[in-house]
Amino acid sequence: MPQFLIDSRNIQGNTTTLTGNEAKHLIKVLRYKKGDRVFLSDGQYQYVSVIESLSGKTVNLKLLDRKLLQKAAPSPILGISLLKHDHLELVLQKGVELGVGEFILFISERTIPHYHESATPKKLARFEKIAMEAAKQSGMITPPKIDPVISFEALVKNFDGFSGVMLAWEEEKESSFNTVFQTLDPTKLLLIIGPEGGFTKEEVALAEKNGAKIVTLGRQILRAETAAITTLALCQYELGNL
């Protein structure tokens, strides 16, 4: 269900042209043909267009309809532990699609990957590339910010900067996402997901003492990356963005 990102300066009257990777993707990967309908976005408007002609590297489109993108409800901020393998990359990609406003990466007691300071800039550059690609796919002009990696304690010290904080924990059995969400001011929500091994009791106590609400994500135990994607989907649903 693709949407192609255009620069509004490339619109002339009711036509526009796609080139470069966007065109290649449309032609080679998705195999669109003349007459097919294509969704475009310049970040402010969403356009319905139809392919008038296409060559190897260029797609000429006629704009049929234009709609002002509604201002969405405030974007949640995701605080996520570094994760093993490519799981964090999956969370970044899906998080961008689901409209995360900002990513805060942290290391808690059971976090498995610990980047050396020297490796961090390279890792962050890769994360930013993933976020950029996901943003393009979703029709955003700029991807959300990915902050440098901090300690869980540093994150907790910063709770005052948010309107509300929710932390998902597999040992919590009572407080559902739904119940807790209703009690929070959603203006600048921070959602926190721990590492594969979960948070320690002490970390959860520290977060709670500093104002976080602890929630369960049901009786099935979700992997860390699934918990992150699910929490974001539920938050956007409650905010009316889904």
Next chain:
Amino acid sequence: MPQFLIDSRNIQGNTTTLTGNEAKHLIKVLRYKKGDRVFLSDGQYQYVSVIESLSGKTVNLKLLDRKLLQKAAPSPILGISLLKHDHLELVLQKGVELGVGEFILFISERTIPHYHESATPKKLARFEKIAMEAAKQSGMITPPKIDPVISFEALVKNFDGFSGVMLAWEEEKESSFNTVFQTLDPTKLLLIIGPEGGFTKEEVALAEKNGAKIVTLGRQILRAETAAITTLALCQYELGNL
């Protein structure tokens, strides 16, 4: 946030033993130590346990608490197009974690992978392996069924077998998941997600004529696999399973 699957026959009094891959995963991958708390499940009960001792290949655990797993609301059934790369595998893994009752794989007009009949058994065997691993991770005894690949038309002909059918489409702008969900009998819900290139207008019209409700997943366009995971999360949330 792992949970380990045990066979209830391996419980003796208030102790049990993990061996094989489960033990290896706990020791080598998650690096659990003596005294750490571990969640176990035999499919009927969930146990909180603590590690009493562990050697290279065996973990001895003391059971601290046991809770009858609540009977969850009916599981949704996911109808999903074959997807490119490993995207279908991601949907299967996350779908199992999120409690899908059954997977129906289909080929619609814009589906990109088309397995030859001879390749299908091998592919299905791989899909079943992924589902089995995800089930173990989530503490289920048996993974959901994955049906053989059918055509979209065949799926539509079978709509009568479900209590309600929802199909997510990026060209739908009005009917939200929330609005539509309230109108459906959730006993045996079928959720349908199309291929990367989306459904054709004709396919959507055919589905709608046969009783499917068409829904939007918000103004950001989600990748097919993200749409599948998101729809499942929302459905389980509405069913009270999350």
